Amino acid sequence: MAYAAAQATIGDSEFDRDTAVVPRPGEPGVYDADLSAGWTIIQAVNGGYLLGVIGRALQQALPHPDPFTVTAHYLTASQPGPATIRTETVRAGRTLSTGQASLFQTDAEGREVERMRVMAAYGDLDALPDDVRTTAAVPPIPPYEECFGADAAPAGGGAIAGSTAIIQRLDLRLDPATAGWAVGAPSGKGDMRGWLGLADGRDHDPLSLLLTVDALPPTAFDLGIKGWVPTVELTVHIRCRPAPGPLRVAITTRNLAGGFLEEDAQVWDSEDRLVAQSRQLARALLS
């Protein structure tokens, strides 16, 4: 199995370096970051990667370490390059703390433009009791070896890789049942499923879970829609610290109406635990 070949660790990996934030001296709650061109789709910085950056700033600003629920509104398109994150501690409770953060970049005219705004509650996943009562079932994804990577068969692989730099950072293997769009045969169901690791072998943690819910191709591709599908709002719940190994991610769209659609993601770890749930509202800009 290709996964596990590389050896990056949590704290020393591409994801950690590219989501690093530096507290600005003398300005409490303000962090500087450098958005990497390595996590782009065509020219757009991936929304899940942005969540990782802003999530790390909130992790430093708030008294609790782990994102429990994070909501992002994407306001303008982020560009690779310098960014400033301004955080606010809204409430610091015993079990949970609530924070807000905005990510800004400077435009060509030198004006500070807000790219995204986030509200979040942070807690301590390791402090939670172990009890689980779930009726959620692991999504039906074939074994890792039977799924399609960007290095797979020419037609499918090429289309999946496209011109997106982020593919080089991910170990993404799509369920063949949801990869038909890559060869011009979408299923029409609005599903996208696959295995998702990080290319350098770093295991997942709560911060990289923020990335995983918005890192697969859009479900719209499986509906046969080829245009851009920008996220309006995305909310992710982190329910459990993920065990080592690649994750399984399943995303579904049930309702495309009036030019908007929801994408519901569930993320499962190698011990068959539901570690994250997310829903986003996106626009379908038909091409």
Place this chain on the structure above:
Amino acid sequence: MAYAAAQATIGDSEFDRDTAVVPRPGEPGVYDADLSAGWTIIQAVNGGYLLGVIGRALQQALPHPDPFTVTAHYLTASQPGPATIRTETVRAGRTLSTGQASLFQTDAEGREVERMRVMAAYGDLDALPDDVRTTAAVPPIPPYEECFGADAAPAGGGAIAGSTAIIQRLDLRLDPATAGWAVGAPSGKGDMRGWLGLADGRDHDPLSLLLTVDALPPTAFDLGIKGWVPTVELTVHIRCRPAPGPLRVAITTRNLAGGFLEEDAQVWDSEDRLVAQSRQLARALLS
């Protein structure tokens, strides 16, 4: 059919009066409200009603009329009585505008305390194209006449009504399959379904849809959990203007883990359209 007996209209109803906000002269974006004791559960002001109040303030503050996606973080428990809502227009775009709002109340020591904070995107539902591609199916709820209201059989009805004032404002009829908890026999599945109108006969609109996603008894009751289930964060997407008549609401919890659970709600109108979707993260405080 009991529904349709009363004749309140959108704009002239209990919900409209109780969610009214008054712009504060000389302070743009600031609104005064009076939280009604009529929408409480025991002593707590219902979170869905609060969304209606703050949603109305954002409707007045933003250039677009309809909530498309609204996220609320509940910070401290709201009390019936005066409240101040401070709004901010984050971004005003052509199709969507983004806003933020906080609801404050004054505590016994005269300090202003933030009760909840909301981020939202507003648009114009009537400006959307009519296209719908959906695989979502109407939830299996028996006819209105076969569901249980607060005036139903003594045991069930009494337990449903409890000491909650909000029951008087709602025309809530629970699916018998999810009402077993009221007679000490919860199904254990984590489901809650029913018909939901407003008691005075007012039809639903996008603002009252904000109420509907948090107005049924908690799914935790159907899991046999009797304690308080406070909402940490709730996000609702309004997908369509609802047709006249009572709505069908179906809420499910799949994953109770570490003392937290999600509640996923879907709301369907009388023309079988999916008009709202929501998910909240709540804490299960076991009693």
